[in-house]
Amino acid sequence: MTYVDDFPGEARVVRTAFAVAFASIGLGGALGVLQALFRTGYSRSLFSAVDYYSVLTAHGVLMALVFTTFFIVGLFAWGVTRSLDTGFRDLRFTWGWLALMTLGTLLAFVSILGGIVGFIPTHAAVLYTFYAPLEASPTFYLGLALLVVGSWGAGVDYVLTLRDWRADNPDERIPLQTFMAVSTMLLWFVCTLGVAVEVVVFLLPWSLGLIPRVDPLLTRTLFWYFGHAVVYFWLLPAYFVWYTIFPKLSGGRLFSDPLARVVFVLFLVLSTPVGVHHQYGDPGLSQGLKFVQMTSTYFILLPSLLTAFTVVASMEHGARQRGGEGRFGWLRALPWENPSFSGIALAGLAFAASGFGGMVNAGLNVNALVHNTMWVPGHFHLTVGTAVALTFMAITYWLLPQLTGKRLRLRTLAAVQPYLWFVGMVFMSNAMHRIGLAGVPRRTSEPQYEQVIFNTPIASIGELHLQTVGGAFLLFASLLCFLAVVGSTWLGERGAKPLAVNGHIPSALSGPEHSPRVLDDFRVWVALTVLLLLIAYGPPLAAMVQNGLFAPGSAPIPA
Amino acid sequence: MSDRRYSRRRFLRDASAVAATLGASTGLSAAASDPYGGWFTGDARGAATENYDGTTVDKTGQDAVTVQVGAQGNGGSYAYAPPAVKISPGTEVTFEWVSNTHDIQVESAPSGASWEGVDTIENEGYTHSHTFETAGVYKYYCTPHLSLGMKGAIVVGGSGGGGGGSTSPEWGEWFTDSARGGAVGNYDGSTVDKTGQDAVTVQVGADGNGGSYAYAPPAVKISPGTEVTFEWVSNTHDIQVESKPTGSSWSGVSSIENEGYTHSHTFETSGTYTYYCTPHLSMGMKGGIFVTGTSAAGGGGGGGGVLPDLNWWNVAWIAGPSVVAIPSILAYLLWDYHRAGAFDGLLGRGEAGPPPETPEAPPATPERELGHDEYDPWGTATLLAVYFVIISVAWALMYFVEFLGNGPHIFG
Numbered sequence: 001m002t003y004v005d006d007f008p009g010e011a012r013v014v015r016t017a018f019a020v021a022f023a024s025i026g027l028g029g030a031l032g033v034l035q036a037l038f039r040t041g042y043s044r045s046l047f048s049a050v051d052y053y054s055v056l057t058a059h060g061v062l063m064a065l066v067f068t069t070f071f072i073v074g075l076f077a078w079g080v081t082r083s084l085d086t087g088f089r090d091l092r093f094t095w096g097w098l099a100l101m102t103l104g105t106l107l108a109f110v111s112i113l114g115g116i117v118g119f120i121p122t123h124a125a126v127l128y129t130f131y132a133p134l135e136a137s138p139t140f141y142l143g144l145a146l147l148v149v150g151s152w153g154a155g156v157d158y159v160l161t162l163r164d165w166r167a168d169n170p171d172e173r174i175p176l177q178t179f180m181a182v183s184t185m186l187l188w189f190v191c192t193l194g195v196a197v198e199v200v201v202f203l204l205p206w207s208l209g210l211i212p213r214v215d216p217l218l219t220r221t222l223f224w225y226f227g228h229a230v231v232y233f234w235l236l237p238a239y240f241v242w243y244t245i246f247p248k249l250s251g252g253r254l255f256s257d258p259l260a261r262v263v264f265v266l267f268l269v270l271s272t273p274v275g276v277h278h279q280y281g282d283p284g285l286s287q288g289l290k291f292v293q294m295t296s297t298y299f300i301l302l303p304s305l306l307t308a309f310t311v312v313a314s315m316e317h318g319a320r321q322r323g324g325e326g327r328f329g330w331l332r333a334l335p336w337e338n339p340s341f342s343g344i345a346l347a348g349l350a351f352a353a354s355g356f357g358g359m360v361n362a363g364l365n366v367n368a369l370v371h372n373t374m375w376v377p378g379h380f381h382l383t384v385g386t387a388v389a390l391t392f393m394a395i396t397y398w399l400l401p402q403l404t405g406k407r408l409r410l411r412t413l414a415a416v417q418p419y420l421w422f423v424g425m426v427f428m429s430n431a432m433h434r435i436g437l438a439g440v441p442r443r444t445s446e447p448q449y450e451q452v453i454f455n456t457p458i459a460s461i462g463e464l465h466l467q468t469v470g471g472a473f474l475l476f477a478s479l480l481c482f483l484a485v486v487g488s489t490w491l492g493e494r495g496a497k498p499l500a501v502n503g504h505i506p507s508a509l510s511g512p513e514h515s516p517r518v519l520d521d522f523r524v525w526v527a528l529t530v531l532l533l534l535i536a537y538g539p540p541l542a543a544m545v546q547n548g549l550f551a552p553g554s555a556p557i558p559a
Numbered sequence: 560m561s562d563r564r565y566s567r568r569r570f571l572r573d574a575s576a577v578a579a580t581l582g583a584s585t586g587l588s589a590a591a592s593d594p595y596g597g598w599f600t601g602d603a604r605g606a607a608t609e610n611y612d613g614t615t616v617d618k619t620g621q622d623a624v625t626v627q628v629g630a631q632g633n634g635g636s637y638a639y640a641p642p643a644v645k646i647s648p649g650t651e652v653t654f655e656w657v658s659n660t661h662d663i664q665v666e667s668a669p670s671g672a673s674w675e676g677v678d679t680i681e682n683e684g685y686t687h688s689h690t691f692e693t694a695g696v697y698k699y700y701c702t703p704h705l706s707l708g709m710k711g712a713i714v715v716g717g718s719g720g721g722g723g724g725s726t727s728p729e730w731g732e733w734f735t736d737s738a739r740g741g742a743v744g745n746y747d748g749s750t751v752d753k754t755g756q757d758a759v760t761v762q763v764g765a766d767g768n769g770g771s772y773a774y775a776p777p778a779v780k781i782s783p784g785t786e787v788t789f790e791w792v793s794n795t796h797d798i799q800v801e802s803k804p805t806g807s808s809w810s811g812v813s814s815i816e817n818e819g820y821t822h823s824h825t826f827e828t829s830g831t832y833t834y835y836c837t838p839h840l841s842m843g844m845k846g847g848i849f850v851t852g853t854s855a856a857g858g859g860g861g862g863g864g865v866l867p868d869l870n871w872w873n874v875a876w877i878a879g880p881s882v883v884a885i886p887s888i889l890a891y892l893l894w895d896y897h898r899a900g901a902f903d904g905l906l907g908r909g910e911a912g913p914p915p916e917t918p919e920a921p922p923a924t925p926e927r928e929l930g931h932d933e934y935d936p937w938g939t940a941t942l943l944a945v946y947f948v949i950i951s952v953a954w955a956l957m958y959f960v961e962f963l964g965n966g967p968h969i970f971g
Contacts, residue, residue, distance in 0.1 A: 313936035321925035405917035
């Protein structure tokens with residue numbers, strides 16, 4: 001008996017969500033290679049320097065918004081129903097939100113495609129960070145709004161399932177996977193509010209011509225209210241895997257369940273009031289506000305450092321149970337040939353490295369060194385592009401057989417894939433960081449200027465460009481391996497062979513009974529979140545509204 | 560990709576048309592002496608544009624207009640030809656490169672306009688087309704040859720959709736033989752645009768109409784307040800006013816005059832003036848002057864709809880994918896459920912039974928069981944200590960060397 005036998009309807013939902021996610025990572029990855037070739041100057045004949053921005057937008061939206069969101073709602077649908085051992089209330093509702101998300105994705109993607117393809121009368125070269133003054137066709141904003149509203153449906157589905165379960169089990173602690181899924185979705189509700197207001201109240205009416213202009217500072221601020229919390233919406237599902245499945249893959253048990261709950265509560269509370277650290281370069285926001293949000297940004301290092309300890313300790317527990325010895329020798333006892341394990345371990349390593357880059361980004365003064373340079377894409381290709389994406393790919397090797405009832409195929413290819421990704425990303429991301437330190441800007445199709453020479457202390461920009469392109473090709477090769485494994489497994493025969501995995505998840509060394517019950521009371525944490533948000537975002541947003549909602553510098557409209 | 564802004568642009572165009580109509584009807588004319596605000600002079604960016612002689616070529620009402628890039632002028636092949644052109648909204652302007660190394664940098668455009676020019680330096684044979692929808696003045700220049708005066712402008716006038724008519728002349732049949740006298744042979748259908756100029760000259764008795772029997776130019780468009788000087792260049796002509804707007808004091812020249820005679824009048828009242836030469840009326844010696852009602856910059860339209868019209872293409876674009884996508888998703892789901900036997904109970908079938916159960920791998924048993932109290936994560940502590948050392952060193956390097964040193968410094 002595996003998951004697909006217990007919950008065939010839910011398994012179908014998860015499979016469908018994963019299918020959209022994998023299609024978009026395949027397409028987005030191919031566009032990523034084209035982009036690397038263009039930017040580094042290796043090939044500029046496929047499209048123009050102007051179309052580069054449409055390609056860039058498609059890459060960003062497909063990877064960072066579509067792939068992540070679809071994988072996450074699928075992963076959580078599995079986690080919630082598995083850990084509560086109950087199906088969703090009504091699968092018609094579940095299919096409804098998934099259909100809405102898919103429709104929104106199609107609309108947004110076709111809108112971006114219109115920038116490159118002549119016969120589609122839309123354009124959306126507004127990049128993944130789609131704030132004013134860049135303007136897209138209304139269909140792009142409508143599509144994104146549908147994608148977000150659909151994902152809210154997913155959150156509602158999880159919360160309702162939890163409520164039903166609590167009515168039946170009033171005295172039990174919430175299972176850890178459901179706790180994590182629900183706290184992540186609560187964070188998602190809170191942070192998407194900003195982007196929903198930005199899109200529905202400002203950008204969509206503006207692109208339709210209903211309002212003549214918008215306040216760029218206000219829409220940027222609303223975007224970044226969402227724009228940093230969204231990275232935790234991507235990261236927390238990876239943590240969900242690291243905390244609840246990775247210890248078992250290492251051969252051990254989770255070190256501490258209470259610590260895991262504390263970490264997720266800290267993320268719920270602290271993720272959103274930090275967005276201004278993306279706006280250190282913005283005029284119109286006070287230094288005081290930037291300083292306050294820098295402080296809260298450094299606070300959010302805490303739950304990630306707690307995670308580093310708990311997850312590595314759980315991994316070490318597995319190594320010791322497998323017979324590992326010594327201060328470092330236990331590392332050799334781990335199942336490095338298992339792609340699910342190695343992918344997550346390498347993802348964690350990449351995240352440790354990118355944590356340092358994040359500390360640089362967050363520093364109000366040091367940020368000036370790297371602000372809007374190539375360093376920043378280098379940073380988020382390590383975080384969302386590796387810590388999150390590689391974790392998702394790795395856990396697919398473990399989860400997909402349970403969702404389909406089909407044993408994993410092409411296992412050698414699967415075993416190589418995470419290493420290929422990691423090596424490719426080490427080359428590409430390291431080169432991007434260093435290009436950024438030399439001062440080369442991001443979001444630029446042809447980063448070359450008369451009278452400007454970018455200096456690098458070691459190697460040259462040319463060598464770094466070569467590393468970027470080489471890394472991009474390794475990444476794309478790795479992506480093709482992943483898609484081949486997934487595709488051939490999916491096409492296999494159900495139940496033909498026993499699975500090589502099982503869905504059993506051992507209990508934690510220190511269980512939830514060692515933590516206070518208030519941790520499970522989401523009302524407290526949501527209230528605290530809202531309070532912090534009012535402090536962090538209330539005064540600046542009020543000032544911007546006072547300054548004129550649709551016409552900055554004028555009296556408030558409507559008066 | 561720059562041409563795909565539909566409803567917003569249309570909204571703005573209509574809004575400006577409304578504003579222009581209102582402005583005209585309330586008599587708030589703001590006649591500027593130069594519709595381009597000195598753009599073609601040396602006071603603006605770059606040198607004065609020598610191939611701009613003060614006239615704006617009127618191409619209103621045409622669907623397609625061509626502007627040459629790199630034509631002769633400004634001391635070499637450094638001119639846009641024509642430098643200033645007036646078109647109707649919706650006109651497609653094609654820029655044709657006729658020499659090398661030019662671009663089109665947009666200096667200014669009306670708000671809401673989407674034209675971005677041509678950012679890259681292009682050579683002979685290159686073309687760029689754009690359909691201008693938003694009314695107003697567009698100014699542009701060539702980056703490499705700005706200092707030589709290679710500048711241009713496009714005026715997009717109102718939509719001219721009936722009703723207003725205050726910015727376009729209404730000659731009716733005056734220049735044909737249906738009106739009094741013969742057809743005007745030297746009238747080629749175009750009205751010479753002299754708006755924005757303080758003084759304009761019309762020759763009386765110029766060559767045309769089978770002899771020296773023409774006014775040149777026969778039809779001219781000026782801004783209110785322009786002084787028009789009529790210069791006799793041959794003998795025995797007069798100026799009889801056929802029609803003029805109410806309130807105008809112009810009475811023409813009723814006596815027959817000869818070469819060397821001049822007559823000046825400052826035209827203040829907006830509207831259409833027609834006049835003819837009594838001795839040579841039958842030859843077609845007729846003329847017309849049109850005085851615009853609003854600012855010569857042509858910032859507005861002369862009518863058109865007041866309400867923004869619904870762009871059905873836009874609506875179809877939003878609705879179309881939904882109409883296709885939703886039924887496809889539904890059809891797929893129904894088919895998939897059907898294949899999985901979900902409807903078998905409803906349809907009275909369903910003896911096939913569920914798919915085979917999938918056996919899982921047995922749970923792994925650890926080599927040795929380590930409980931909570933037997934395990935101390937010393938290896939983890941060691942790894943994290945190493946990590947903290949690494950990031951501390953990296954931070955010191957980043958802060959003191961890269962940031963405070965502010966240069967390419969790693970060990971350099």
